[in-house]
Amino acid sequence: MSKKTKEICTVVSQECIGTDIYSLWIQTEEIASEAVPGQFVSLYCKDQSKLLPRPISLCQIDREKGRLRLVYRVTGQGTGTEEFSRLQPGDTIPVLGPLGNGFPLGEAKGKKVLLMGGGIGIPPMLQTAKETEADVTAVLGYRDQLFLDKEFQDYGKVYVATEDGSAGTKGNVLDTVREEQLAADVIFACGPKPMLRAIKAYALEHQIPCWISMEERMACGVGACLGCVCQSTEVDDHSHVHNKRVCKDGPVFLSTEVEL
Amino acid sequence: MINTKVTLAGVELKNPVMTASGTFGSGSEYSEFVDLNKLGAVVTKGVANVPWPGNPVPRVTETCGGMLNAIGLQNPGIDVFCERDIPFLKNYDTKIIVNVCGRSVEDYCQVVERLASEPVDMLEINVSCPNVKEGGIAFGQDPKALEAITKEVKKYAAQPVIMKLSPNVTDITVMAKAAEAGGADVISLINTLTGMKIDINRRTFALANKTGGMSGPAVKPVAVRMVYQAAHAVKIPVIGMGGIATAEDAIEFLMAGATAVSVGTANFFNPYATIQIAEGIQAFMEKQKIHDLGEIIGCVE
Numbered sequence: 001m002s003k004k005t006k007e008i009c010t011v012v013s014q015e016c017i018g019t020d021i022y023s024l025w026i027q028t029e030e031i032a033s034e035a036v037p038g039q040f041v042s043l044y045c046k047d048q049s050k051l052l053p054r055p056i057s058l059c060q061i062d063r064e065k066g067r068l069r070l071v072y073r074v075t076g077q078g079t080g081t082e083e084f085s086r087l088q089p090g091d092t093i094p095v096l097g098p099l100g101n102g103f104p105l106g107e108a109k110g111k112k113v114l115l116m117g118g119g120i121g122i123p124p125m126l127q128t129a130k131e132t133e134a135d136v137t138a139v140l141g142y143r144d145q146l147f148l149d150k151e152f153q154d155y156g157k158v159y160v161a162t163e164d165g166s167a168g169t170k171g172n173v174l175d176t177v178r179e180e181q182l183a184a185d186v187i188f189a190c191g192p193k194p195m196l197r198a199i200k201a202y203a204l205e206h207q208i209p210c211w212i213s214m215e216e217r218m219a220c221g222v223g224a225c226l227g228c229v230c231q232s233t234e235v236d237d238h239s240h241v242h243n244k245r246v247c248k249d250g251p252v253f254l255s256t257e258v259e260l
Numbered sequence: 261m262i263n264t265k266v267t268l269a270g271v272e273l274k275n276p277v278m279t280a281s282g283t284f285g286s287g288s289e290y291s292e293f294v295d296l297n298k299l300g301a302v303v304t305k306g307v308a309n310v311p312w313p314g315n316p317v318p319r320v321t322e323t324c325g326g327m328l329n330a331i332g333l334q335n336p337g338i339d340v341f342c343e344r345d346i347p348f349l350k351n352y353d354t355k356i357i358v359n360v361c362g363r364s365v366e367d368y369c370q371v372v373e374r375l376a377s378e379p380v381d382m383l384e385i386n387v388s389c390p391n392v393k394e395g396g397i398a399f400g401q402d403p404k405a406l407e408a409i410t411k412e413v414k415k416y417a418a419q420p421v422i423m424k425l426s427p428n429v430t431d432i433t434v435m436a437k438a439a440e441a442g443g444a445d446v447i448s449l450i451n452t453l454t455g456m457k458i459d460i461n462r463r464t465f466a467l468a469n470k471t472g473g474m475s476g477p478a479v480k481p482v483a484v485r486m487v488y489q490a491a492h493a494v495k496i497p498v499i500g501m502g503g504i505a506t507a508e509d510a511i512e513f514l515m516a517g518a519t520a521v522s523v524g525t526a527n528f529f530n531p532y533a534t535i536q537i538a539e540g541i542q543a544f545m546e547k548q549k550i551h552d553l554g555e556i557i558g559c560v561e
Contacts, residue, residue, distance in 0.1 A: 044529060
């Protein structure tokens with residue numbers, strides 16, 4: 001378990017890399033050195049009327065410089081993420097992390113691994129691609145506009161799918177997998193629930209071990225409030241029901257561990 | 261020499277800062293951030309006679325200066341709680357207050373009876389959860405039912421009993437007096453205020469439960485008012501809570517008449533909140549040359 005800290009981080013840089021998609025580099029004291037791919041951090045708003053931390057996945061971890069890259073979507077006017085999008089180099093932001101469990105990279109070592117990301121589920125797959133010592137193929141699904149896709153090319157083969165057909169396969173990530181006949185020994189995925197549901201079914205059908213990163217509305221981010229549970233197949237350790245905490249037991253789960 | 265100790269029904273707390281039930285689990289998650297030894301007491305998440313799965317998600321949503329939750333009292337049940345959570349808390353030099361929930365009077369009594377032989381310091385009876393269909397608030401909105409359940413629980417309780425009151429009533433003093441008449445040793449308030457939020461893009465409720473309990477800094481003035489009213493209505497001690505995020509907030513509650521305070525939602529946006537508040541109260545006492553908290557408890561008439 002990685003040590004969690006709340007720190008005031010300094011913004012190194014920020015750029016808009018697509019419609020409503022922002023890439024933010026922050027300087028941390030401790031969080032980056034503890035972080036692993038698939039974990040997330042909680043960002044706090046300066047606007048005190050917005051109480052709850054915003055959970056954002058780690059897109060890149062630069063342990064040497066102690067920096068984290070967060071790629072996130074602005075969800076609307078007056079939102080916390082819109083506040084983050086106005087941060088300039090030198091500005092500060094309170095951050096808690098690293099939180100949750102990352103992808104089990106050891107399970108993929110030396111194997112053929114398919115990394116699938118959909119929409120704002122793509123960013124955490126970048127650091128995962130970088131750190132997975134395996135034959136990496138990334139399949140990235142977008143509505144229309146591409147982002148981060150070129151950065152995956154440093155770590156393996158990259159395929160894209162777009163809903164409008166403007167790039168790559170017209171359809172979703174699984175349409176690409178079928179069209180390109182992409183085989184895998186292990187799957188790591190992050191994206192919207194319908195996508196994860198389909199990937200889980202695909203993995204079961206092909207008997208491929210598959211880990212998925214889930215999302216849910218959170219409050220504390222550390223496993224205390226029980227706000228962000230997902231239904232689990234087995235009885236959970238915390239409450240002895242069938243509810244695993246996305247923030248603490250996840251966000252990465254073995255696909256057969258959770259009901260989608 | 262500054263004395264931050266307070267006493268609730270014969271139980272001495274090293275300082276008046278406790279955690280609010282449901283926001284702090286049984287302490288293990290937040291022990292990564294704060295030294296539980298520095299807390300007056302840990303009030304646990306509500307525990308029932310059997311495991312409860314709670315409500316469907318989404319269970320939480322933000323509101324301006326606050327939040328709504330409808331967790332629905334997910335908990336592992338008393339057996340696991342006694343085997344795992346009490347031994348964990350016994351590692352620390354703090355008081356243990358177990359919050360008890362149930363669907364029927366029998367449920368509550370079963371848990372209370374089981375806890376009689378456990379090394380816990382006090383019991384807090386949750387008759388005010390707005391997010392469960394049976395039990396919870398049903399007992400907390402009717403003074404006769406509140407008095408009756410208090411009497412029943414007291415029959416089985418080996419530890420002092422705190423009745424946790426709902427703010428979702430017309431007159432809080434009626435409820436405070438009913439708890440006192442039933443034999444409560446202490447009352448705590450406020451639980452959350454029932455609220456609703458609608459997601460206009462999805463054209464549905466923000467919470468799967470439709471309604472949820474509102475908490476956070478936005479509710480503090482309502483809570484201070486109710487604590488003040490309740491403290492003047494009864495002779496038993498009052499634990500104040502509702503939107504406490506700073507030492508200054510906590511001191512408001514003490515001055516309104518609370519003997520101790522609970523920190524709840526603030527843990528979610530500041531995991532160090534409890535300790536910072538305890539330290540801030542001490543700093544305030546030093547600055548204002550207050551030797552004993554008794555000097556300011558209920559000082560506003």
